Amino acid sequence: MEFESLNVPIFTKEVDIDEIRRAIKYHPSVWGKYFLTYASTEISSAEEEELQRQKNMVRTMLAQTPDDSLQKLELIDVVQRLGSGYHFEEEIDKSLRYIHDTYLEYTSKDNDLRTTALRFRLLRQQGYPLSCDVFDKFLDGEGNFEESLVENVEGLLELYEAAHFGVHGEEILDKAMEFSSSKLKYLLPNMNCSLSTRVKAALETSIRKSLSRLGPKKFIPMYQHDKSCNEILLNFAKLDYNIVQKLHQKELSEITRWWRALDFANKLSFARDRVAECYFWIVEVYFEPRYHKARIMLTKILNMTSILDDIYDVYGTLDDLQVFTDLVQRWDANALEQVPAYLKICYEALSDVYIEMENEVKEIGELYRVQYAKEEMKKLVRAYLEETKWSYSKDTPTMEEYMKVAIVTATYMMLSTTSLVGMGNLVTKKDFDWVTSEPLLVIASSAVCRLTNDVVGYGFEQKRAAVHCYMNQYGVSKEEAVVEIRKLTKKAWKDMNQECLQPTPVSVPVLTRVVNLARIVHLFYDYADEYSNSKINIKDVIYDVLVEPL
Incomplete structure (x- = not known):
């Protein structure tokens, strides 16, 4: 993600660019030492035993519900939306494979919009490349959806969710x-x-863009008040959520301790102090307990990337940044005397994180993974320098020139690669070769990040952004440019949908990391820059997800 700046005027020829950049001020962390209090948080053996007992009950329900029934479709949907699906991946995969294999048989008989749309969505979510012709039966003679469907609100809601795939x-x-x-x-x-609450939530955030932790945190209370609520599913989802939340709290305590030891709030006071926000970002990339090490690694890299972003965007001089970029390309600590103190501090902390990553993967003989991650960081820093040069230049790049660089500075190429480093035996060298080859899925996820970000950031930052480049190249107004850029964002989501359909070049866990990165962007940047200004909405979201139990 590109971390945009707040309250920054667009630069002019009359004002010194260094003065503008260094005039930017960010508010301090809203969390401070708060999460240090969770250092001793533990999950009791009683909680783990109860979780296993309830898990077996849900597994029994999945096994006993016939795969060829509407009830099985509804059960799978609820389990996934409650955030419990990761416990039953094999069972769900087996059932959906059967539902896919018998798809044509049942859809030809089924004229119910809700059932048709639900079955279509669940199978598309699983990567099955189904034909959308199944919805032809709901069209009138002129090729439009029949007006009588307005009487079926549940069907409309499922149709809405299916359309996002x-x-x-x-x-x-x-x-x-x-x-x-x-x-x-x-x-x-x-x-x-009850229905209006569900519809409002869907219109605000579709299932396709729903977050892994925030989504269930919102859905569980709605499900609890729904007449179809199953107490076994509800109780298991609540207990599982609370147990995993404890794990997240302890992790964030550890990361907060690391961050405060770096003392960037004093040593690099010009930069944003957003350790809790970065951790929450990564929790939504992968929340499951098995990704404990990966989460900590990626959160630390994200925090360091935020510092780098502020150095290149708002503080470093062009001369300093050219030397620093050179230093990162060589990855040579012996050349530190060439850079000023603030860049030395940053480089040493960045290098230490990669050394820590190397120590983690050395145990499993996978040191090559960190080298892939380093190369992506080098590429990111080179792109940061290109954007900085634009800030000092009077020229405005074309959209094509801009996006070539901005896709990289969106940071999702680097984060997608680094997200795989700590995933253990779920990934192989083939996955790293794929993710670093700039595949369409990664490009599209990066585009969603960049373009969503640029729309809310336009007019507040001193550097070039997509809106400005589009306006300049095509001679249109800001409003017209925003409309076209939002179309590009929708296109990117369709690209991602296509790339997630079978056959895929890599496994689902790898694809999921990239898609989840795109999802989180909408929370932070759909209406405002909630990362830079984290005092309002995002603070409440983080509290709800990471602090408040169910």
Whole structure:
């Protein structure tokens, strides 16, 4: 992600760019020492035993519910939305494989919109490349969705969710998105409380863009008040959420201790102090307990990337940054005397994180992973320098020139690669070769980050952004540029949907990291820069997800 700056005027020829850059001020951390208090948090053996007991009960429900029933579709959907799906991946995969193999048989008989859309979505989520022609039966003679469908709100809601899994060329799903969203908004005032709550939540964030922890935290209370609520599923989801939350609290305590020991709040006071925000970002990339080491590694890298971003964006001089970029390319601590103190502090801390990563993977003989991660960091720093040069230049790049660099400075190429380092035997060298080859999925995830970010950041930062480049190249207004850029974001999501369909070049756990990175962007940047200004909404979200139990 590119961490945009707040309250920064667009530069002019009359004002010295260094003065503008260094005039930027960020508010201090809103969390301070708060998470240090969780250092002694432990999960009791009684909690673990109870979790296993309830888990067996849910597993029994999954086994006893026939795969060819609507109840199985509903059960899988609820388990996944409650955040419990990671416990039953094999069972769910087996059931969905059967549902896929018998797909044509059942869809040809089924004329219920809700069932059709739910089955389609669950299978698309699993990567099955189904034809969207299954929705043709719900069209009228003119090729539009039948108006009588407005009487089926549950069906409209499922159609809306299914439409978010569309790929390029699926015109019927584009129509489904427009039809379902407009009808749901129109019907909303007349819905009962439980239904309207679910519809509002869906219109705000579709399942496709829902976050791994925030999504269940919002869904569980809604499910609890739904008439279809199953106490076994509900109780297991609550207990599991609370246990995993304790693990996250202890991890964040450890990371906070590391961060405070670096003392960047004093040594590099110009930079944003956002350790809790960075950890939350990475929790939404992978929350599962098995990714404990990977989470800590990636959070530390993300924190260091935030510091680098502020150095290149708002503090470092062009001369300093050219020398520093050179230093990072050589990865040579012996050349530190060439850079000023603030860059030396940053480099040493960055280098220490990679050394720590090497020590972690050395045990399993996978040192090559850290080298891939380093190369992506070098590429990122080179791109940061290119953007800095633009800030000092009077020239505005074309959109093509801009995006070539900005896709890299979105940081998701580097983060996608680094996210794999701590994933143990779930990844291989083949996965690193794929993720560093700039595949479409990674490019699209990076584009979502960059473009979403640039829309909310326009007018507040001194450097070039997509809106400004588009306006300059095509001679359009800001409003027109924003419309076109949002179209590019939608295109990127369709690219990601396509790349997640079978056959895929890498495993689902690898694909999921890249998609999850795109999802979190919408929380931080859809309406404002919630990373730089973390005092309002995002503070409450972090408290809800990482502090408040169910």
